[in-house]
Amino acid sequence: MTHFLKKALADIRSNRFLNLITIITISLSILVVSVFLLFFENASRVIESWNQGGRAMIYLAKDFSLDYLPELKAKINAVGEIDEMIYISKTQALDKLKKNMASQSTFLKTLKENPLPDALEIRMKSYNSFEEVQKFAQSIKAIEIVEDVEYGQGWLGRFLKIFNLFKITGYAMCSLFFLIALFITANTVRLAFYSRKLEVEIMRLVGATETFIKAPFYVEGLLQGFLGGIMGLAILLITYLMISSGMTQSLASYIYFDIRFLSIKMVILIIAGSTFLGWFGCYLSLKQILK
């Protein structure tokens, strides 16, 4: 392995410019992918926080009576695991509204009857996605006495649709950059191979196996991918550190969260993916040349 590593490093040194261009191309591709992943990771956290940890409001029909409450609670518990369930009567709701709208409370005093419904505020014990909350809410809505279930399906649902659209665009962009990086890596290996054609021919003549001949190219591809990944992430980290503090301060009042860098798991995944990209480019190239 040391032998192949030495050979690969020697080749990278002798073809500095070509290898540098490849590493930069890979790093830029990784940068684009990482930016999207950074956005998705943070956006997912925002959605989770906006969804308030699986909270939902269950609005009850006008003919609801307190006698029915134990049975209703049992029915809701049967749908899914509930961590917390608070009954809010329409009187309590109106009082709370009056308190919150202190300046416009005169308007509320003119109301002849309480327009607000009785409600149950619930929090799910465990949930993995917004879709799960949505499914849960639909099951509750099917209960006879339940008028409506509010879990942020309006604006949050619309936001999620936009977010998903953005996600698809992100995937498409990532795939495109992946293909570009793959193409560049494959071409670098191809050029490296042709520049060492005599060497390969001599190696064959002296009894080198195909593995012995190909190994330095694979190591070179792996190194390019690995270094490209590290460089791409380093650029992202530097950019993140430079702008994140100021951005968090200005956005804090609007979105109530801090922008975090990619998780360690994601960083490892990106570097592994980038290294694989280098290897795969090499594999495709050698497969074509040595077929």
Place this chain on the structure above:
Amino acid sequence: MDDKNNKNSIIRLFNVCKRYGGKLALKDITLDIEQGEFIFISGPSGAGKSTLLRILYLAENVSEGQILIDGMNLARISSSKLPFLRRRFGMVFQDFKLIPNRTVYENVALVLEAAGEKPSYIRKKVMQVLRITGMEKKYKALPPTLSGGEQQRVAVSRAVVGDPCIILADEPTGSLDSKSAQAVLDFLMEYHKKGATVLIASHNLHLLESTVRGKNIEIRDGMIKRTATML
């Protein structure tokens, strides 16, 4: 051919033909080379000498006929086993075929690295061979900085470093002055004395007749015209 009469045969060719398109480069070559023989393949340019060597070191396949190397039928050797068979050969070429951006040491060491030898053994063995061929002091030099004679000595070092049982040399003295040519032939003779079978293809009959003692196989128009022992 009778196996009893050829028990020491290391290379055997049976009715070998090599065709390039419609042109026959080798016609019905049947040959038996014993272990430890020194064979000189002579003939004019284009006679088929290089083609014969290329077929022997598996750079090309035969169009017809069969070749046995040390009892192994080349037609039945799988591509994955080819490298292991090639390690039995040491090859010397007229154009040296040295890797220009690798040092003398690295060029010679390549054979042993490819064979998976240990670095300590490689260092010892390569320097030992370079000492014999007189290239020890230039082990760090790159081939383009060496003279033709020196480059061929490096090529000979590479050919013999793996202790091959067969050495094939295609016009090894073709681009050398008489002194360098003599030196290269002396090295090949040295390894022949150690037991290696040596096949040299050259049109320089005069030089070889004055140097070696062995069998001369004369090839013309792709056919063996004459086989003679040089004394």
